[in-house]
Amino acid sequence: MKELHHPHKDDALEVLKRSKTVVVIGISPDPERPSYYVSERLLSRGLHKVYFVNPKYAGQEILGIKVLPSMLDIPEKIDIVNVFRNPAHIEPILEEAIKVGAGCVWLQPGCENLEVIEKYRDKVRIVWNACIGVEAGYL
Template sequence: MPIIEDREELREILKRSRTVAVVGISPEEFRPSHFVSETVKRRGFKIYLINPEHEGKEILGEKVLGSLRDVPEKIEILNVFRRPEAVYALAEEAREVGFETFWLQPGTENPEVIEALDREGRVVVPGLCIKTCCMLLLRD
């Protein structure tokens, strides 16, 4: 089933994925996009940080990219930190560049986009924190 909420399926996604594109990264350490991405990076994932407002700057030791089109390799997990109304345009761009899993952080869910991606047979994780999933499901 393309909408993933099952613990074992989430674990498998995290175990087989190595690249995470974070859309909506913030340089502010107290923002969820920042501290969640920091944990994901510490867990061994290669992260690409996307935010056109901060393009070219460095956050978490990584150069911020302006668009998904700038990611130089296959996006395995697209981790979303955007308002629900912005997710439709993001999904369009993601379809163009390709991705394996569309991961919507809590508060970013757009029901229409989730339904559309599900109908297309795409893998969607709606409303779960990737940091929490990494900490709970990837224990050594």
């Protein structure tokens, strides 16, 4: 497989600056999990409308936000799909992101699957190799 170009972190920051809605895939109610504390940091900036998606916790509230079962349940355009999932499970997320017309899929560190990135990168913008929580600190 050919070497994939890693998006520069400035590119990630630009994506975040231009975005209004962020959907967190794989949110957990556990404050020790990255999906929780990174989302908390993003929310604390107050610059984005944040939605949470996790079928396991659908209907519950995490950080004051009702968890939805799917991206299909989000009533507005999605700028960033922020993914906290095992790399083996990201392909259906990319397929759903494309289906709903999301602007970008952001794979958090540890979620990258280079085969899947290669397969979908011409269909949707994919950011990886950057943490949205870290980038949010620069906004």
